[in-house]
Amino acid sequence: MADSQQNAQLDVPDFLQYSHDHVWLDDSVTPATLGITEFAANKMGNIVFVDLPEVGTRVEAGDEIVQIESAKAVEPMISPVAGVVRYVNTETEDDGAVINDDPYGEGWIVKIELDDDEPDMLTAHEYSQFIAQQK
Template structure:
């Protein structure tokens, strides 16, 4: 998507190489284990994160599970996993300083790395996700 399309509200960054859920979670399946985080839109809506409650590595996750609790000055919101698999890594930098997510939700602010089950998750492309947050 080029910048003159003007389809992205509030100049939100929605990277094309990622896939998205309607619950504002991104998934990068180009790497193994897959990386999961919250979108810039979700980070903006939540405000400055103050606490992130992570699952233990080795935990089983089913699509639709509330796997992480995100607490901000505004609200407490669960991260709902769009994929099924086993948690392999949690981002300790985010656990120590949740504001990393607000500053770089698609980079240093990743939340989990999950070894995916073989089933195909129902995820949205960047363009499909952009239409939801308009």
């Protein structure tokens, strides 16, 4: 299957915002929830380990906050927002496959209490166009 066909079938929920680093953000809840996109999870393959930050860790936009290890590579998750980590999803640490199986639901990674600044994020439509160019 061609990459563009595969990308067209990827789930990109409209209610989320996205970064160029393939991180999704749901700031409709407090604290805001972050995870990696289906595109990133598929590209990594089977996720075997997630190194989560400590609750209470302060992060700035652009910081590497999580290390995700798959059979193919170890990739950092780059925070698109600034704030304080309030919750981590220990299920992902115990079983990284939950991210592959449900990246926008049970596979969330961290919840961050956001600073007041507006994050520079992509809409679902903009992100869909962005990943269509990732060949």
